[in-house]
Amino acid sequence: MGSGFATHLTEFAGLEILDFPAGPGLPLPAGADRDGPQAWRLDAASGLDADPVLAFGELLDDFLARVDTARVAALVVGRWGFELIDVSDGPVGATLAARADRLPALRALFVAELTSDECDVAYLALEPVTPVLEAFPGLEQLWVRGTAGTGLSGEEQPLLAPIKHETLCTLVFQSGGLDPLTMRAVGACEFPALEHLEFYFGEPRHGGTGTVADVEWLLPGDRLPNLRHLGLRDSMVQDDLAVAVAHAPVVAQLRTLDLSLGALGDGGAAALLAGQPLGHLVKLDLHHHFLSAQMQERLRQAWPGVEIDLSEPQPDGDEWGRYVAVAE
Numbered sequence: 001m002g003s004g005f006a007t008h009l010t011e012f013a014g015l016e017i018l019d020f021p022a023g024p025g026l027p028l029p030a031g032a033d034r035d036g037p038q039a040w041r042l043d044a045a046s047g048l049d050a051d052p053v054l055a056f057g058e059l060l061d062d063f064l065a066r067v068d069t070a071r072v073a074a075l076v077v078g079r080w081g082f083e084l085i086d087v088s089d090g091p092v093g094a095t096l097a098a099r100a101d102r103l104p105a106l107r108a109l110f111v112a113e114l115t116s117d118e119c120d121v122a123y124l125a126l127e128p129v130t131p132v133l134e135a136f137p138g139l140e141q142l143w144v145r146g147t148a149g150t151g152l153s154g155e156e157q158p159l160l161a162p163i164k165h166e167t168l169c170t171l172v173f174q175s176g177g178l179d180p181l182t183m184r185a186v187g188a189c190e191f192p193a194l195e196h197l198e199f200y201f202g203e204p205r206h207g208g209t210g211t212v213a214d215v216e217w218l219l220p221g222d223r224l225p226n227l228r229h230l231g232l233r234d235s236m237v238q239d240d241l242a243v244a245v246a247h248a249p250v251v252a253q254l255r256t257l258d259l260s261l262g263a264l265g266d267g268g269a270a271a272l273l274a275g276q277p278l279g280h281l282v283k284l285d286l287h288h289h290f291l292s293a294q295m296q297e298r299l300r301q302a303w304p305g306v307e308i309d310l311s312e313p314q315p316d317g318d319e320w321g322r323y324v325a326v327a328e
Contacts, residue, residue, distance in 0.1 A: 005115050005145070005174075005326075008041075013074040013108035013141055015039035020063050022046045022054055028066065037105065038071045041113070043078030056080035057095050064102045074108035074141075079118060091127030097135035108141035108170075120328040121145060122176030122206035130161045133168065141170040147207055148179045157181070162188035170196040172231075176327045177206025180214040187217035194224050198231030198258065203327045211237055212244045221250035231258035231285075234324045242268030246275025258285040260309065263322035265290045269299060279303045288312040288325040 010017055017039045018029050032038075044059055054062070056077075080092050092111055096103075109132060112124055124146035133139060148159050158181035159173065168191050173182060183199055199215065202208030215232060217223055227250065232241045242259055245251055257278070259268070269291055278284060286299070287309045296310050314322070 005121065006117075008078075008115060009076060009110070009113060012039045012076050012110055015074055017041050017074075017076055019043070019046050020059075020067070022059055024054075024062060032067065036071065037073035038067075039074035039076065039108070040067065040072060041076040041078055042080075044081055045079050054081075056092055060095060060099060064099060069103050070105055072103055073105050074110075075103075075106060076110040076113045078113055080112075091131075093127060093129040093131045097131035100135035103136070106136055107139060108143075109136075109139060110143040110145070112145045113143070114145065116328070120176065121174065121326060122147065122202065122328045126159060128157060128159055128161060130163055133160075133163050133165045137165070138167055139165070140167055142168060143170070143172045143174070145174040147175045147177050147202075148182060158185040160185045160189065164190035167193055169193050172196070172198040174198075174200045174326070175202045175208065176200075177202035177204070177208035178210060179207050180210040183210055183214040184217075187215075187223065191224060193226060195226050196229040197224065197227060198229075198233060200233050200326055201235035201237070201262070201324075203324055204236060206327060208234075208236075210235070212240050215241075216244075219244060219248035219250055221248070221253055224250075225253075228254055229256045229258070230254055231260075233258055234261040234326045236263050236322070236324060238262030238264040239268030239271070243271040246271040251276060251278070252280070255281060256283045256285065257281055260285045260287045260289075261325040262288070263290060263324060265322065266292055266295045269295045273298060273302055277303075279305055281306045283307040283309070285309045288314065290314050290322050 015037060018031055019041045022044050042059055042063060044054055044056060077092055111129055112126060114124060126146040129144055144159060148157055158179060160182055162185060171194060178199060178201055201210045235241055238259060242264060251257060264286060284306055291313065299308055
């Protein structure tokens with residue numbers, strides 16, 4: 001089974017990522033003084049040979065004191081403290097929100113960009129990121145890796161609460177088991193500018209029990225009028241999702257449709273072939289699948305002008321032997 005995310009990003013929001021040193025007094029990296037917008041990674045163990053010595057709030061304050069934040073357009077948050085379950089100085093989203101006035105140029109944020117060696121994505125429990133959207137009305141991209149924690153009340157809570165945000169263009173939830181509450185919560189939000197949306201469903205045994213019912217609000221296309229990229233990925237019910245989108249009005253407005261990383265078989269592909277024409281798409285991403293060679297060829301011939309990614313075919317086409325690419 002897929003092990004998740006093996007390497008760190010080197011670019012984010014079109015910018016090369018600079019690593020802020022977590023040790024007080026360590027020198028800033030080359031390029032820290034360059035003009036123009038910058039992207040930075042904040043990781044509590046960056047540049048250290050030992051375990052983190054700063055909690056995230058302390059690391060962020062050191063960053064704000066040493067870097068020209070008027071040029072910080074993008075932030076990538078990695079490990080945020082002594083242990084990933086430690087939010088004693090406040091959850092990451094709330095900690096950033098409390099210092100929003102110090103980050104006037106922030107347009108893109110990635111929360112919990114950890115590798116699988118640092119923490120399996122299925123066990124990467126996060127607090128809600130709603131405070132980020134509330135505090136940064138100009139944010140354009142929000143990427144979140146992990147799953148919902150239980151919160152102080154001990155009850156499961158979605159990673160996002162219903163909110164209106166005028167400028168958000170990209171929203172991505174990467175998870176080994178995304179809770180359905182988060183998918184439904186996105187449907188209750190108002191994101192008039194949203195162009196790019198991705199959900200990693202993950203495995204039911206890790207909480208990824210989402211079904212078509214949890215994204216049914218997406219299908220008519222009226223909730224997100226500017227949506228151009230839709231990713232319903234990494235799902236054990238990938239065939240059901242393919243059946244749902246085959247005739248969904250939202251597909252007509254898309255440029256890319258992504259049903260990759262999941263348990264897609266010939267039944268789901270046949271539904272796509274029998275559904276609405278997909279010749280308007282620039283790309284149809286189906287990589288990591290359980291399609292027969294005959295079905296793959298039918299797909300290639302169906303829409304010759306569309307880039308169709310059929311890479312990473314999996315060996316077992318038996319419905320009961322299928323698996324998702326990202327689970328732990």
